[in-house]
Amino acid sequence: MQIVAVDLGGTHARFSIADLHHDRRPALGEARKYKTADFPDFPSAWAAFAHDSGVKLPSAASIAIAGPVEGELIHFTNNPWVIRPKTLAAELGVEQLVLINDFAAMAAAVGRLHEDELIHLGGPEGAMPESGVVTIAGPGTGLGVAQLLRYRGRNIVLPTEGGHLDFAPLDGFEEHMLQRLRQRHVRVSTERIASGPGLHNIYEAMAASTGEAIVPLDDPALWQAAIDGSNRLAASALDRFVMAFGSIVGDLALGHGSNAVVITGGLANRIRERLAGPLFRDRFCAKGRHASRMANFPIRLAVHSDPGLLGAAAAFQEEKYPWT
Structure with missing residues (x-):
């Protein structure tokens, strides 16, 4: 079976035709990326993909959306598009449609990654646990957090708002x-x-x-200066970022009852x-009695290369055909 997989953010929309397989690892076709600012709405971008792909699109789609997937209208932060879940299938001309939060899609992708796509950062070497809860976390525009429950051969994604827990300081x-x-x-969250x-x-x-004076930098320039070490204070701030992120991810893993952790996203890479x-x-x-x-x-x-697209396709297969 084929579906259209979509990774829909504020700035770009990515599309691919995905083949669903019995081994439950979708195979992505060529990915195409479009600037959302170039189109008045999502169906227009969909039509552009249909034209550029040169084939009749499948009658099923799965769309990962950068934002909460709830309510009658879905709005985006960085573009004026509005998604109406109840009418979207008819607008696109598809018979089956799945909408999923983009970080939930990231968790769905993790459940289908091969061992060589999961790089060791810490803890025991070797394969990931075959069952139990995996905490998925990734810093980006915000802090994305999800749970992946592996149970009796199924991958069940549990979206969370873990990035909005209270920040807990650990030193002066x-x-x-x-x-x-x-x-x-009023309230300072982890993100x-x-x-x-x-x-x-x-x-x-x-x-x-x-008491140091600093040169104002936008976020991309600050991150680059921190990573390459050209700005001493920025590099020190990045060290502090890594420390705080470690504390936060550890707290999430304890709260989730996890037995593994996967960090995701371009920034983390x-x-x-x-x-x-x-x-x-x-x-x-550093969790006291749980250390x-x-x-x-x-x-x-x-x-x-395209976890959002892979996750959108994997989430569709898990929801529509969980036992195939």
Whole structure:
């Protein structure tokens, strides 16, 4: 069976025709990417893909959406598109349609990744557990969090809002940073720190704590300066980011009752060497009476060129044909 898999974000929409297989690993065809700003609505982008693909599109689709998939209308942060779930299948001319949150799709993709697509970051080497809960987390525009339950041969994705838990400081600097952020936000969630924009919050707090003047940088420039080390304070802020992220992921794993953790996303892949180091690992394991248990968690980094598309296709197969 073939379906159209879509990874729909604020800036780009990615499409691919996916083949569903009995081994439950969808095979993606050529991926095509379109700027959402170039189209007035999603059906117009769909029509462009149909034209460019040069074939009649399948009558089934699965769409991963960057935002909550709930209510009668789905709005996007960075573009004026509006999705109406009840009428979308008719607008696209498909008979079967699945809508899924983009990070839930990421978790669905993790459930179908091969061993060589899960890079070791910490804990025991070897294959991931075949059953139980896997915590999926990834810093991006926000902090995405999901659970993947492996049960009797099935992969069941459980979306969460784990990125909106309260941030818990563990030392004097983090207390200082929390107090600064509370001047701007009534409540400080974990994604205020462990996300793309979160690095800027850490950077500013570090400068304030030392009295250093800083050169204003936008988020992409700050991340680049932190990663390549061209800005000493930015590099130090990135170390602090990795520490806080380790603490947060460890808390999530405990709260989820997990037996493994997978980190995902382009940002995480850019800092994979740091995530494999002691700053992340020590904070992940620093859970008091549970420290020895945390040390035995397999921690992996997901590497795949199109996890959103793979996850959208895998989620469709799991929902519509769970026992095939």
